[in-house]
């Protein structure tokens with residue numbers, strides 16, 4: 332499932348936020364639009380799993396006291412930068428960050444209300460478990 336190895340994301344982590352917020356980035360509008368759909372998906376979810384959270388650009392748009400997110404990524408560097416963003420947004424109580432490969436998830440079955448991913452695992456698609 333992984334099209335780019337972890338080291339690709341680790342080495343490019345420092346540039347990711349600059350890339351994804353640049354309106355010239357070819358997928359800029361996809362990322363913007365995906366967050367709108369994800370908001371709808373999470374409407375009735377209290378605990379969600381985010382795959383490939385990266386620097387948590389989507390995580391901080393969706394986490395809140397009644398919408399907790401477990402955000403996983405297999406790049407420690409991406410997730411470290413993401414942790415800083417989650418902290419700056421004051422959302423650390425509502426987000427758990429886990430370094431993990433989405434192909435080998437370290438969770439029990441059926442413990443999340445929803446699963447989402449912006450620009451990664453579900454490859455420009457998303458799904459709800461409820």
Ligand SMILES: C[S@@+](CC[C@H](N)C(=O)[O-])C[C@H]1O[C@@H](n2cnc3c(N)ncnc32)[C@H](O)[C@@H]1O
Pocket residue numbers: 332333334337340341351362382383384385386387388389403404405406409431432433434448449450451
């Ligand atoms: C295109 S970036 C998207 C990051 C973030 N979702 C966003 O919207 O800004 C892809 C992310 O998926 C992660 N990723 C790719 N394959 C993965 C896998 N098999 N397991 C966990 N994370 C993965 C990468 O490390 C990277 O952070």
